[in-house]
Amino acid sequence: MLVKDVMTDPVKTVKADTSLQEVTSLMCLKRYSGLPVVDDNQKLVGFIAERDVLRYLFPSIKDIMANMEAIDFEAMENDYKKVLPLQASDLMIKGVITLSPDVPILKAVSIMARNNFRRIPVAEGEKLVGMLSLGDIHRAIFMKNFTG
Template sequence: MRARDIMTNPVICVRPGTSVREAAQVLTRHRFAALPVLDDDSRLIGIVAESDLIRNRIPADLRGNIWEADDDVEREAPPGTVGEVMTETVVAMTPGADVADIAEHMLEHHVRSMPIVDGSRVIGIVSRQDVLRTMVRTNDAVAADVRRHLRAYASSWGSWEVSAAEGVVTVHAELPPDDGDDTTKRVVIALARAVPGVSRVHVEPRNGE
């Protein structure tokens, strides 16, 4: 399964001069976790996440001690633009990136969204929610997509039966008798694993081998 299979596209981006308020409105309206930040040449220069917009912006409720309210006058105004709060060091991946690698990076570096780029152009974004959605697809939907992949790329190999249960796909296939190096079996596994929601693939021969 590759980034292109699950990414959100087109992706909404902002500029460094976008106001923090406007960026917050976009995040809440579309239920995004982060927004890529582009320069005037549409190149990726950063990412702004929910935490960036919230940091140092929500004042304490002083109703319990009104004498502390005077301190509020001395505080500096919070940053007003995305360019002032965004994270400039941002990792991006390509449409062909393995979703497993994206998920591992997200967990290791505590990020919730991964921009997907083609050269210097942002073409999509993968969020943790996108990854999670692949885990809750129905068994019938997963099996149907595997069948479509096999029909599209392996229609000349004979017939097969596909079943799915909790991300585990079993393919009963007519493997050619001369497939001593398991080439066909490996191709079937690769095609099935490209389907969102597939975690493991078992190939069972139907020709008695």
């Protein structure tokens, strides 16, 4: 099986200028753990994941090194509001690793495992054409082997 046989298409995307309030609403209410960021031509320009948003709230290395015991992690949860005025472009990862639709799915798993990804964008050149998750692959292999 190839990536194109099991990938999700169409894909929910956001633009670089999408507010983080909208991005986090999609993540929390629609249960997206990450969203591709595209331009008007569906060119993939970045990816924003829940961990990118939450990482923004982490204390700095300098603060941790100075006195970890003094950091009030509970109070830092209230800093979440400072994320909302930002845009996707402020926190997205650029230079995203993608897969071609013609990659065998077990090769895709090896690439995902090596990069510690649970999902990965699928692109033809720079154009986003789908998303592939470990769940997509697992489901496809299960269906092939146990449902005939």
